[in-house]
Amino acid sequence: MLLTEERAAAKAAAQPGRRPRCDWLWGYGLIAPMALGLAVFYLWPIVQTLYLSFTESGVFGGQTWVGVDNFAALFGDEEMLGALRNTLLYSLLVLIGVPLAIVIAALLNVPGLRGLGFYRTLYFLPVVTMPAAVGLTWRYLYNGDFGLINYLLGEIGIDGPYWVSDPEFAIYAIAVVGIWSSLGYNAVLFLAGLQGIPKHYYEAAAIDGAGRMRQFFRITLPLLTPTTFFVMVITLINALQVFDLVYLMIDTKSPALAGSRTIVYLFYEQGFVQNSRGYAAAIAVVLLALILALTALQFRLQRRWVHYE
């Protein structure tokens, strides 16, 4: 044992410069599986999509180059404008869930709370549930004739609408589910942020006579801004890509579809229902650009409101 170690050390000493290179290789070797996965499943498809967006593809393969035709058509497409509007509205609505998550995290962080694990599990449960199950369950709850929500409303004398089939309500109804299902994930992130705030700030504030409310707004919220920033970026990116909830909760023949069709839904319709692969790829590229732009904007704005300790 000792012998081999000695020999290894001697070898390393005898060949200076070998060690760092070996470390490099180790490093690359260790990240290789991840890097390979990223390259094959993310980077290459992005390149492919970009290429496809400049082509018109046959249903069974075979592309013809059409230049920027797809993009030109896209900007005059009323459905695309509608989808863009719906997606942005949905994203704004889902961002309302962020302050809600802060409140829940703060409540879950109260020292000495009984059944803490139970509550945390309860709020996190929607996150681990399959979106398909979430969408279908909520569709039943929202059902205009037999849904639980309208049944309860009926008990107090209100005739509830067809939540997800009525164009006036559908996008809001979906946003409620979007908020509900991201609440637990965000709350856990905030909880981690809350527990990272050193106790002595609160002790000092208490000595200076600050009440709990004042402590929350003057200490907790400012020190939570890095987490808030992260949560907002992630939530917005997810919200911009919403597809499953719309697909599951809105019937393809529903009058509410026009008012709740999101960009990814439009992508699906064009690519897989209408077989316009090139056009669908162009939609995906626009969405990618939109997400990049909005995320960049958020990073820019963070200097104004995010406090790092």
Place this chain on the structure above:
Amino acid sequence: MRLRMALVAALAVTLAGCGSGTDTTTKSGKITISYAIWEKNDQVSTQKIIDAFQKQHPDVTVKLEITPWDQYWTKLQTAAAGGAAPDVFWMNSLNVRLYAKGGVLAPIQNADVSAFPQAIVDGYRYDGKLYGMPRDVGLPVLWYDKELFDKAGVKYPTADWTWDDLRAAAKKLTDPAKKQYGLLAPMWDQGGFYPTMIQAGGHVISADGKKSGFDEPGSIQGLEFWTDMINKDKVAPPAQATTDTDPVQLFMTGKYAMYYGGSWLATAFKANTERGDKVDVAPLPKGPTQEAVILLGLANAVSAKSEHPVESAQFATFLSSEEAEKILSDTGGASVSSRAGTQDSWFNAFPNYHLKEAFDASIPHGVPYPVSLNTAKWQDVQNKLLAEAWAGRRPTADAAREIAAQMNEILAKE
């Protein structure tokens, strides 16, 4: 004349080449062919048919793959684009031309399809060739709730019913206080608005598949038949209700007197112990111009890239044989064979429903399902615009004309 002779000779040579090439590969030992379908409820009957085929062809194994409808076409298309489609697979008339033109399907040679309804067989012809062996038939019928008819003292629908009879009955059967409606009017093409468009003298698409018929006066009348029932006469629930809940489930609540539904629902209705014996079927009511019902049946197609074209074609043909079709009907599942003379056992499996009478009265008026090359493309437009009309947010005639305009644009590019 000489040119034609030369062509025929060339064709014969290529075909002969094909034949001899495959013969050598298949004679060597046991082979496996794959068979893709989408209906899980047909697994039992399909497996029985496969067993019967394997008994006749001991050197062939058929591997059954079931993919749910929602993923079936996406999966098949991806596989076909990569040249890896299953050897034999379910095809419908909506997609057949797209796949035939794309070179995915092998034409079926020398098949005897005389025992099948013309309207179904024609759906699988493209460029004069047959691209699928017909299997079953789905017939739209008028389901009605006997209990509601009895309570309201209205006579049951008969084969002689016209639109006016239906409307009059629907009015008597509607009771807003009880949230009870005379008719269910979901937005359904095959059994709903396509037949009424044709019954009123209009059409969906021209025979050559080049022009939309949505702006014809008859077509508009056929569409208004539905939208008026919902938004004017209010004898049918609002469109929101039928998109919120599956109309099949709504019908089983006993609050809707009539429903244009598929004959294949017999299995589901029979299984409903509470209301299954309170419903029955009648043929679709006649329109102001003519009788018409759209027959849709799926077919078994053979992949053009199959490694075992001979056996695959044999299997596809066997699936339509009298033996296989009898097994299909005997099993009493969702599908009924479309081969004449093999259906009685299916009818007998549902003694409470007058299915045989409805079939006998309807089949002679069968019309093929309207398709073009890329049917899904204009149907998407059609569904989006009709959804507005169904919800009463846009005049039906206006929506129909808009569909025609957009559809003509799509058809021009095909």
